[in-house]
Amino acid sequence: GACRHGSTFLLPLQTRQGKVQSDRNVYPSAGVLFVHVLEREYFKGEFPPFPKPGEISNDPITFNTNLMGYPDRPGWLRYIQRTPYSDGVLYGSPTAENVGKPTVIEITACNRRTFETARHNLVINIMSAEDFLLPYQAEFFIKNMNVEEMLASEVLGDFLGAVKNVWQPERLNAINITSALDRGGRVPLPINDMKEGVYVMVGADVPFSSCLREVENPQNQLRCSQEMEPIITCDKKFRAQFYIDWCKISLVDKTKQVSTYQEVVCGEGILPDGGEYRPPPDSLKSRDYYADFLVTLAVPSAVALVLFLVLAYIMCCRREGVEKRNMYTPDIQLVHHSAIQKSTKELRDMSKNREIAWPLSTLPVFHPVTGEIVPPLHTDSYDNTSMPLMQAHP
Numbered sequence: 001g002a003c004r005h006g007s008t009f010l011l012p013l014q015t016r017q018g019k020v021q022s023d024r025n026v027y028p029s030a031g032v033l034f035v036h037v038l039e040r041e042y043f044k045g046e047f048p049p050f051p052k053p054g055e056i057s058n059d060p061i062t063f064n065t066n067l068m069g070y071p072d073r074p075g076w077l078r079y080i081q082r083t084p085y086s087d088g089v090l091y092g093s094p095t096a097e098n099v100g101k102p103t104v105i106e107i108t109a110c111n112r113r114t115f116e117t118a119r120h121n122l123v124i125n126i127m128s129a130e131d132f133l134l135p136y137q138a139e140f141f142i143k144n145m146n147v148e149e150m151l152a153s154e155v156l157g158d159f160l161g162a163v164k165n166v167w168q169p170e171r172l173n174a175i176n177i178t179s180a181l182d183r184g185g186r187v188p189l190p191i192n193d194m195k196e197g198v199y200v201m202v203g204a205d206v207p208f209s210s211c212l213r214e215v216e217n218p219q220n221q222l223r224c225s226q227e228m229e230p231i232i233t234c235d236k237k238f239r240a241q242f243y244i245d246w247c248k249i250s251l252v253d254k255t256k257q258v259s260t261y262q263e264v265v266c267g268e269g270i271l272p273d274g275g276e277y278r279p280p281p282d283s284l285k286s287r288d289y290y291a292d293f294l295v296t297l298a299v300p301s302a303v304a305l306v307l308f309l310v311l312a313y314i315m316c317c318r319r320e321g322v323e324k325r326n327m328y329t330p331d332i333q334l335v336h337h338s339a340i341q342k343s344t345k346e347l348r349d350m351s352k353n354r355e356i357a358w359p360l361s362t363l364p365v366f367h368p369v370t371g372e373i374v375p376p377l378h379t380d381s382y383d384n385t386s387m388p389l390m391q392a393h394p
Contacts, residue, residue, distance in 0.1 A: 029129040033174040038088035043109040046118035060084030060112035068104040093176040134203030141248040147179040166234040169204035
């Protein structure tokens with residue numbers, strides 16, 4: 001890292017892969033941002049030269065990184081490479097749990113033209129940072145940056161310099177950098193050079209300045225709740241290069257944090273300790289489910305049988321019959337019904353023999369002059385009803 005005398009800020013440990021064939025050892029500090037760049041130029045020497053002499057080799061190269069003996073990296077270590085033609089970057093904030101334990105990262109480079117691979121090991125020796133405790137930590141959300149852009153030492157140094165101007169600490173250090181996509185952010189649309197956004201956490205040894213606390217006043221909190229930009233006096237010191245979302249700033253004072261451990265007291269909502277679990281013995285009495293089976297099957301069957309009998313009685317035993325129906329039907333209605341039946345039968349017979357006489361239903365019933373009943377021209381072979389269709393009145 002880089003240090004300056006007097007009022008200083010610390011840049012994160014940033015290393016680059018050298019051209020030495022042996023394992024590379026790095027010594028980051030716990031709680032301090034660690035950045036390691038995987039340079040494509042170095043790994044190009046591990047692959048055959050470009051087939052055409054005189055042309056510059058620009059093979060696409062990708063990297064795969066994992067903890068030795070495991071399929072993935074440690075939880076605190078992230079990796080990013082935008083395209084096969086850009087350098088890869090390992091970054092993260094080492095944890096205190098891994099202090100003193102060498103962490104071996106296997107780096108496998110793959111040439112996407114020839115599909116040849118080269119492997120190197122990166123040994124991360126995490127050092128303790130108890131002498132550089134920074135209890136005051138602030139996390140900024142920068143909207144106009146991607147994580148790989150922010151990891152560049154020049155850009156990160158400019159940001160730390162701007163934070164130093166508004167905070168005025170004795171020591172300032174970058175603690176961690178996280179892409180907004182890792183916090184649930186959405187992938188930006190490929191228009192207007194939109195960026196993903198990045199969270200940058202920094203730590204200092206002095207309390208927060210009044211400018212950083214301006215976002216906590218009620219007026220700015222109200223503006224943030226209405227999705228309006230708060231009024232921050234020191235925003236102009238960042239605006240030239242960094243667009244900060246002040247509504248998402250997080251200020252953490254670890255000097256005021258107390259232990260969250262509380263002794264569990266048995267009371268409402270907490271079951272008392274019942275001792276060890278005792279499983280039931282093997283000598284349990286067997287239960288006969290035959291009666292339950294009969295009840296389950298017999299009751300629905302009986303209900304279905306009763307419903308069937310009721311329906312059969314209604315459909316078969318409640319019929320009135322033709323005689324009873326005719327008894328309650330008026331005679332004139334029966335005559336009309338009989339006439340309709342005879343006419344229908346005559347029309348069916350006519351369809352079989354076209355030379356048959358005209359049906360009675362088409363002949364006049366009364367004499368047009370005297371009004372007397374006209375006898376039929378031919379004998380009707382059908383049963384006559386007791387009442388004619390119409391009766392003549394004198």
